[in-house]
Amino acid sequence: MSTRELTCIGCPLGCSLSVTLENGEVTAVTGNTCPRGDAYARKEVTNPTRIVTSTVRVKDGVSPMVNVKTASDIPKDKIFDCAAALRDVIVTAPVTIGDVVLADVAGTGVDIVAAKNIAAC
Amino acid sequence: MKHYDLVIVGGGPAGLAAAVSARDNGIESILIIERDKELGGILNQCIHNGFGLHTFKEELTGPEYAARIVAQVLERGIEYKLNTMVMDISADKKITAMNREDGMFEVEATAVILAMGCRERSRGALNIPGYRPAGIFSAGTAQRLVNMEGYMPGREVVILGSGDIGLIMARRMTLEGAKVKVVAELMPYSGGLKRNIVQCLDDFNIPLKLSHTVIDIEGKNRVEAVTIAEVGPDRKPIPGTEERYTCDTLLLSCGLIPENELSKSAGVSLNPVTSGPVVNDSLETNIDGIFACGNVLHVHDLVDYVSQEASTAGKNAAAYIKNGSSKDAKIVEILPVDGVRYTVPKYVRPTEMDDTLTVRFRVGAVYKNCSIATYFDDELINRRKRPVMAPGEMEQVILDKKKLGEYPDLSKITIKIEENA
Numbered sequence: 001m002s003t004r005e006l007t008c009i010g011c012p013l014g015c016s017l018s019v020t021l022e023n024g025e026v027t028a029v030t031g032n033t034c035p036r037g038d039a040y041a042r043k044e045v046t047n048p049t050r051i052v053t054s055t056v057r058v059k060d061g062v063s064p065m066v067n068v069k070t071a072s073d074i075p076k077d078k079i080f081d082c083a084a085a086l087r088d089v090i091v092t093a094p095v096t097i098g099d100v101v102l103a104d105v106a107g108t109g110v111d112i113v114a115a116k117n118i119a120a121c
Numbered sequence: 122m123k124h125y126d127l128v129i130v131g132g133g134p135a136g137l138a139a140a141v142s143a144r145d146n147g148i149e150s151i152l153i154i155e156r157d158k159e160l161g162g163i164l165n166q167c168i169h170n171g172f173g174l175h176t177f178k179e180e181l182t183g184p185e186y187a188a189r190i191v192a193q194v195l196e197r198g199i200e201y202k203l204n205t206m207v208m209d210i211s212a213d214k215k216i217t218a219m220n221r222e223d224g225m226f227e228v229e230a231t232a233v234i235l236a237m238g239c240r241e242r243s244r245g246a247l248n249i250p251g252y253r254p255a256g257i258f259s260a261g262t263a264q265r266l267v268n269m270e271g272y273m274p275g276r277e278v279v280i281l282g283s284g285d286i287g288l289i290m291a292r293r294m295t296l297e298g299a300k301v302k303v304v305a306e307l308m309p310y311s312g313g314l315k316r317n318i319v320q321c322l323d324d325f326n327i328p329l330k331l332s333h334t335v336i337d338i339e340g341k342n343r344v345e346a347v348t349i350a351e352v353g354p355d356r357k358p359i360p361g362t363e364e365r366y367t368c369d370t371l372l373l374s375c376g377l378i379p380e381n382e383l384s385k386s387a388g389v390s391l392n393p394v395t396s397g398p399v400v401n402d403s404l405e406t407n408i409d410g411i412f413a414c415g416n417v418l419h420v421h422d423l424v425d426y427v428s429q430e431a432s433t434a435g436k437n438a439a440a441y442i443k444n445g446s447s448k449d450a451k452i453v454e455i456l457p458v459d460g461v462r463y464t465v466p467k468y469v470r471p472t473e474m475d476d477t478l479t480v481r482f483r484v485g486a487v488y489k490n491c492s493i494a495t496y497f498d499d500e501l502i503n504r505r506k507r508p509v510m511a512p513g514e515m516e517q518v519i520l521d522k523k524k525l526g527e528y529p530d531l532s533k534i535t536i537k538i539e540e541n542a
Contacts, residue, residue, distance in 0.1 A: 006319075007315040007316055007318070007319045008316065009171075009316040009319050009320045010171075010174070010180075010316075011171055011174040011175075011180070011316075011423075013316075014314050014315035014316040014319075014514070016315075016508065016509065036174075050320065050324070051170050051180070052296075053168050053169050053170055053182055054168070054296060054297075055168060055267070055268050055271070057271060063269065064269075064270060064271045065268065065269055065270065065271045067168035067182060067184055067268060069168075069170060069182055076324065079296070079324070080296075083296040083297070083298075087298075097185060097188060115168065115181075115182040115184055115185050116165075116182075116184035116185070116188065117188060
């Protein structure tokens with residue numbers, strides 16, 4: 001039996017979590033204040049993932065950039081591949097929250113979606 | 122002169138939530154004045170996620186959170202002016218502002234809500250020695266350049282200060298291909314949220330050096346290197362601990378200061394600890410009908426708390442507009458002692474307050490295995506265990522109107538940190 005101490009990143013409360021593992025299996029999570037903390041802890045010790053946020057360039061928009069995010073969390077070791085894949089993406093305004101900017105980023109099966117409305121200029 | 126029942130200075134999360142709440146409480150004539158080209162305030166450059174878990178029960182990026190409150194403002198048809206800078210607020214609530222269409226103009230208000238937010242501590246305020254080359258940015262300036270304007274401030278970065286924006290920018294610059302060499306923090310603890318240390322520094326193996334500061338900046342035209350050194354308990358550099366980092370950029374994330382120049386011109390009293398207005402339970406300042414909410418009042422960790430606080434300010438401003446001042450009611454002062462640096466609000470009116478009142482504060486150091494204790498005069502009313510408390514994380518105590526009603530002769534409320542027995 002082993003324990004791992006984590007800080008939950010689910011929200012800015014940053015709960016201190018304690019995860020008990022037996023033969024690589026999670027047997028208990030304590031310290032969380034909500035179910036997200038439990039889910040985060042179980043994932044973090046087995047298959048850590050992150051939501052990645054970034055920006056891409058906008059053509060013909062009222063702003064030169066639009067911020068984007070992965071539609072769901074992706075494996076932590078794919079963060080840099082994801083950032084690299086976004087480097088040359090250019091979208092044309094208008095852009096609406098939820099628009100798919102890049103499908104299946106870095107082979108994760110997860111889409112990159114717009115997270116701001118940008119009107120055409 | 123044009124008259125509004127309510128003028129709100131600032132169209133960020135605080136101002137917008139206050140406007141929505143005032144409208145929902147029956148105030149028709151509202152004007153929001155915003156100096157940027159769009160509503161939403163600082164949320165527009167905070168592209169990371171984690172906003173809105175309390176308010177919307179989901180994790181949003183800053184611009185998504187802003188878009189939702191902006192939509193509420195637009196649905197209600199609340200009037201706003203963009204690209205408009207407020208120059209002065211007088212104690213009799215005349216607001217002088219200017220923009221390119223109207224030139225300089227004045228409006229008169231029955232009530233004013235201050236929602237101007239805060240500003241970053243600058244290099245000048247930090248007294249960092251060394252040359253003054255290009256390449257020194259506040260973390261928030263860098264954030265705006267990268268996220269909204271599409272410019273990279275530099276390629277090799279040192280960050281001074283571990284405030285949340287600095288931590289967030291350490292990750293952001295790394296993802297955009299820069300090398301963040303080190304984050305130096307003067308204090309023995311981080312000023313940022315724990316979750317940001319985990320997901321912005323630890324995830325990318327960026328070292329955080331606590332009790333370190335920048336003692337020299339090199340480079341005449343552009344930053345070429347900075348030297349950091351360890352500091353002792355007196356926060357003075359310890360000779361022999363210097364480390365030199367070559368870099369082209371220095372980001373500063375050394376604290377936020379509520380932006381209260383306008384409040385001062387209106388005669389609003391400020392708390393020297395928060396640099397924000399002193400307010401009562403309705404978030405009203407010492408000037409009748411001038412309310413404050415959000416980061417202009419005190420710097421918050423979570424926009425969700427700003428939204429809640431601003432809703433309260435909007436509701437109370439609406440009550441003031443309809444019923445006039447209720448300041449003559451009995452006032453009880455909340456005293457922050459033994460580790461509690463300040464409280465917002467500072468005054469409570471037991472007969473006028475809502476059924477419950479959330480009192481927010483920060484502690485002055487890192488406390489482990491301690492409790493937050495609330496006293497009505499000398500009587501212990503509540504003691505709540507907190508395994509860990511740190512200055513970077515806001516704490517709260519909830520006061521109950523019924524309970525306060527049981528103490529008609531109450532002269533003071535004390536909130537303090539006590540060690541667990």
